[in-house]
């Protein structure tokens with residue numbers, strides 16, 4: 673009898689442990705693995721301007737678009753949106769006025785964010801100091817899709833833990849590693865055929881950086897030990913001591929729990945090994 677009650681209690685605690693909306697969880701995701709500030713926080717010569725965290729920034733200017741990641745603090749226009757509206761903007765890329773949020777915000781992957789993580793992110797954004805920073809509207813010379821998919825009712829994230837499944841959730845919907853590291857085709861990253869095979873070029877004040885192959889192939893990360901990979905991801909330094917270039921959000925991954933980095937590495941070791949995209 674007693675043990676049944678204990679089992680029920682333990683079960684109850686376990687469920688609450690991974691299914692909970694909290695500002696702390698939201699803060700962890702936004703400042704850690706999700707790295708929203710990598711695009712939404714103004715970057716100066718000395719790194720991100722944390723006095724204007726998530727106040728808006730010019731993310732990318734190229735022939736296809738000039739993308740301004742808007743102010744998402746309570747001083748921006750999101751202040752007038754309900755929690756459900758803000759959540760829909762993040763996970764489905766549709767604003768309350770029906771307009772679609774363009775790239776490089778990784779909406780295709782954010783569609784997989786679990787309900788609790790999504791609402792935790794929203795809860796944390798509401799607690800930020802209001803920034804009065806204004807950014808211009810983005811301009812897109814490419815057509816934006818009418819939507820990134822059908823409306824989403826509910827997504828359940830896999831249970832937290834050092835598992836391939838949770839690693840896939842982190843490397844995909846949460847930290848969008850696979851958005852940058854998958855070879856791009858005419859309609860975006862080719863997840864079906866070239867997951868993690870790399871090749872995308874990023875242009876910025878640093879010059880050009882190319883997202884490398886991170887599959888478990890010899891062209892990819894097969895030659896790195898787990899601890900070398902951990903250092904690469906969280907410090908932006910390769911085993912030979914060379915520093916890695918932006919825009920990978922190393923500082924955000926430095927604020928990511930070690931178990932979560934372990935899960936990501938476990939997942940990377942599990943995906944199909946592919947040669948470099950030629």
Ligand code: HEC
Pocket residue numbers: 702706707708709710711712731739740741742743744748749750758761762767772773774775776777778793809810
């Ligand atoms: C890779 C860059 C990038 C990342 C990472 C990113 N965003 Fe964005 N986000 C953008 C861009 C660019 C826009 C504006 C696109 C446009 O103008 O259509 C945007 C728009 C938005 C908007 C709509 C704002 C408005 O006023 O229209 C919200 C809300 C938002 N992002 C929230 C988030 C949150 C929360 C995260 C982290 C979970 C995040 N973004 C991560 C680039 C990014």
Ligand code: HEC
Pocket residue numbers: 843847848849850852853874881882883884885886892893901904905910915916917918919920921925936
């Ligand atoms: C915004 C794009 C972007 C995101 C998001 C991103 N990366 Fe990267 N990553 C890059 C670029 C660009 C480089 C190459 C930097 C250089 O050459 O200096 C890189 C380098 C790496 C390397 C080094 C590989 C090698 O062979 O040298 C690893 C490993 C890696 N990323 C893993 C990850 C993981 C894991 C995540 C998610 C937690 C991630 N990346 C998220 C763009 C990104």
